[in-house]
Amino acid sequence: MLMEEIENRLAALAPRGVMCAFHLRYSRPMRHLMTYPSDWIDTYTRENLIACDPVAIWGIRHTGAMRWSALEGRVPDPLDVFAKGRAHGLAFGAVVACGPPQSRTVCGFGRDDRDYTDAELARLEALVVKAHDLLEQRHTxxxxxxxxxxxxxxxxxxxxxxxxxxxxxxxxxxxxxxxxxxxxxxxxxxxxxxxxxxxxxxxxxxxxxxxxxxxxxxxxxxxxxxxxxxxxxxxx
The missing domain is CATH 1.10.10.10 (Winged helix-like DNA-binding domain superfamily/Winged helix DNA-binding domain)
Structure with a gap:
């Protein structure tokens, strides 16, 4: 499966957009995918929300898949990232992270209609891991x-x-x-x-x-x- 095909499948599972940073090394991703709404990207960038984004924090410290709803209350959100995201149509979502700390892949997926099912979470995680491994083989x-x-x-x-x-x-x-x-x-x-x-x-x-x-x-x-x-x- 080609990288572009994997990214298309990930996007199809996230009606409100995707943010993937593949193989974060020295704080820079090997490959970046961003399809979130432009108004949310502008707000996120202007207010530097990544500094305290619960999704990013969880992804850097853990591997696996987690619904955003499960993170609320478990990970501090001093900049109200979840509330601001909901105002831009990102009412539901999930985070998937994999790889070692020195080359971590972190992906966020957004929806506006409902939470992800267990089967969808498993599918997202499988696709992210496949993309992570494919890039590792390509760029090692x-x-x-x-x-x-x-x-x-x-x-x-x-x-x-x-x-x-x-x-x-x-x-x-x-x-x-x-x-x-x-x-x-x-x-x-x-x-x-x-x-x-x-x-x-x-x-x-x-x-x-x-x-x-x-x-x-x-x-x-x-x-x-x-x-x-x-x-x-x-x-x-």
């Missing part, structure tokens, strides 16, 4: 590939990065090219951006300081693809 990069991207992202030249990683320049280029292909990136810098957006790398690590990486002036950028003289059989 081996540590050696992430290390190569991080080294270049920190401002190292190719020679500095290869020396830091203890590999040849050809092997470094191979790792960077493999990471680009896995992420569907156009070049190394695009791969770095995509890795940060996906939560695979922290943008805070690109200081060249926290890990003792060289911080001197960088040499002119060298293409991430091997030259014709590089060995085609370079090992990652």
């Amino acid at each position: 990069l081996r540590p050696i590939l992430l290390s190569a991207l991080e080294a270049i992202g920190c401002g190292m030249t190719y020679d500095q990065a290869a020396a830091h990683l203890g590999i040849s320049r050809t092997a470094l280029r191979y790792r960077l090219r493999t990471a680009q292909e896995a992420l569907g990136a156009a070049d190394t810098q695009d791969a770095i951006r995509r890795a940060v957006d996906a939560g695979l790398l922290s943008s805070n690590s690109f200081t060249g300081i926290s890990r003792g990486l060289p911080t001197g002036p960088a040499a002119p950028e060298v293409s991430g693809r091997p030259s014709e003289g590089d060995a085609a059989s370079a090992s990652p």
Whole structure:
């Protein structure tokens, strides 16, 4: 099942909209889905309701599925998020969360007619878990590939990065090219951006300081693809 098909099925189960943050890493989701009414999104954003949203709080701290009605009274709601949501037609809903704390997926689903049945909750949870696992398979990069991207992202030249990683320049280029292909990136810098957006790398690590990486002036950028003289059989 494709990711788009899963998201369509989730949306069909939520007449008043969906909010999904898949694989939250470094407080950023790998993929985001939002179909809530625009007026509710405006209110939620303007008043910064996520800071005390019971649905988000429960999803970050738990896994499984829960009706919003079961959260009221159990999770503090100092900003009256539930009441404000009802004013925008989100009278009923559910939250589904899965994954480890360092890569949590949290989804909210809204209705205006009735509460979710047990069967519907189970269906929502199954679809969210499937989406979470599918994205994990699609975007997982081996540590050696992430290390190569991080080294270049920190401002190292190719020679500095290869020396830091203890590999040849050809092997470094191979790792960077493999990471680009896995992420569907156009070049190394695009791969770095995509890795940060996906939560695979922290943008805070690109200081060249926290890990003792060289911080001197960088040499002119060298293409991430091997030259014709590089060995085609370079090992990652």
